[in-house]
Amino acid sequence: MKMNKLIVASALATLMGTTAFADGHADCGPAGQSIRILASDFPAIHAVADAAEEACAGAAGEFTRNHTTEARQIMNAALTPNPSEYTSVIVANSTLTQLMNDGLVRPLNDLIDAHGSNIPDNLKIVVDGNVMAIAFMANSQHLFSRSDILAEAGVDGVPATYDDVIAAAEAIRSAGIMEYPIVMNMQTGWNVGESFNLAFLAHGGQFFEPGTANPTVNSEAGVAALNTLKALTEYAHPDHLTQASNETQALWEAGEAALGIMWGSRGAAILDDEGSTEEVTSNTVLSAAPSVEAGGVPGATLWWDGFTIASNVSDDEAAATFAALASALNPEMVAANNDDAVWLLEGFTPGQAAEGVSATAAAGAAPYPMLPQIGLMHNALGAELADFLQGNESAEDALADVEAAYTTAAKEAGFLQ
């Protein structure tokens, strides 16, 4: 009986495999392999995994997916055993370094030769000559503005620089329209660290001495960045140190903010017809992140999301997983999910929700640094900047604290001696 089921199942698998093949869609690599994907949990990632599953689950012996917002926390532990729990993790800039630090993802060069002829060069994340991940979508922070409120306050056009944003916020406040027109993700921890990064990069800051792990955030750019942040938060709700994406999006959708520096990936959710009023959605304008001077580097970090293949799996499983995911990156998948993300893939027609990210990238924003010790720096920033933002400490002291906290952690992790 069991044997019969097995035969039927494999016959079915072969049949489905061949149909897919006959359609000319998918090269699914070695048949009968196990494909296990760990990924974050948002619509664009689901779209890619869905497409991979649809095309190649038939040919695979097993196709499982774990979508969780906690992916970052479990990925290193899950990939460490041999064979590892997953054959692929869908990562972003920062999580790729986290996996590479422990050698848990494999170079993809051979797999691209065998199964990835459709992948253009700009999607290959190359580190030291090896392709370590295949990117498929982009994200960054950028400016959200309410055109109706700006017009009511007498502000022309959309603010382009930090000074413009602050002037516009002042105009809105003095016109008596809103007391706190600005929203930003300033929650203590990762978010406030990231907000610092934005302003720091806009001011031309550099996190480390090139080629080393020695910190250089306590610099002119660092102080300027903190002063920019402080000036912006004067116009943000006093609770801003507890607000992250979910809260800022809610404030925006409730019509309680007029200028926002938020994630591009929230654009589609804000512009859709759920959770907000026509008045808010029809007047929300997405534009490039503000810069220090007009035409300068936008205060944003560019992020990509892409897939990797685990080191600790058999070559056949790696090939099958790679082929399945590579096959998902096709124009049909993009067309069907066009507004879910800013796709880096062929067939993408940028809609309104993508305008902010596109403009930010076009204006020359820097990618989030892919350095092995950046996580420690980000954590130190997240923990030590709150004192300055509450007015208990000078910018120089806060940055000295950041460097001291980072140095202590980096010594323990072995990046500094």
Added chain:
Amino acid sequence: MKHRTFFWFILPTLSAMILFIALPIVSVFIQSLYVGHEQVLVVSESCGPFGCTETTSVDLEATEALREEAPLGRFNGAETYLNRSHLAFAEIGVAWAEAETWGSFWNDVRDLPFYRALAFTLTYTAVVTPFVLVLGLAIALGVNTLPRMLKGPSIFVSLLPFLVTPLVGSLILFWMVDGDGVIGATILYLFDDPNLSLKASATLTWTMLIIYGIWHTLPFSFITFYAGLQTVPSDTLEAAKIDGANKWQSMLYVVVPHLMPLVSFVTLMLLMDNFRVFEPIVSFKAEAHATSLSWIIYNDLRESGNPLYGSAGATSILTIIGVIILLTPVLIRTWRDFNRKAH
């Protein structure tokens, strides 16, 4: 009991305690003496959708070789305990030498993560513990005098805060104190100050966390004392009455002394629990104003990308030492009581 019998009697408990309590603590202690391997960095070029940049990455083979050589990491002795993230004696020495007033010295010390956390942890423990003890006893006495019919429902209601998971309970309260929430909006209305925010002020955040702590642990002391009240001997109470003691006197001289062993027990439990305060800080997103020792451990292990096992281990050991110091007076008292009774 003969020594031999006692040994066999205690053996299962003892071995479980060694296995599940003593050995993990020893392993955490050993871990805290080591730090991670040197990371061999190489400069390379990194390219992606947004262009190419020069970057550094970890030389895996070289780092792996170091790892093979010494699997535990590099021996660091007590250095981790003394660094800026923990006891920070060097930084305190500098602050002491440079500070002109107590205030500025205290400011420098509060800038160090361990002492910032310790300040909140101790304040929280010192305020929550007595409040919970006294209020718990008061509620137990109150419920005990209620008519039989009302006892069941009031016990159930008094236990409710305990039934709510800490994380969920604090999240609910967090939303209620929001400017748009029911408590937050009422406070704004009462004080007629639109800028008042419970989440933005350090003092109000501490108050909120402490009130939450009292609310959440009160049922534990209540139910323990209530159970104890059921064992108060009625003949002693009657004797006191005949001797002319009023209600207040018989409570003070009969009931409370009878409950003293329970008071010691509840104090021990509360001190230990409160010293480990953690969940409300995360759910109230209060890290800007209040951190605790447990929160530092969490932050070291979870938020930094590279888990800092040595640092987390050192904080754990320091927490254990803190608990021991706090519990010593209560333990000495219990030991004396025990000896007095034994003789």
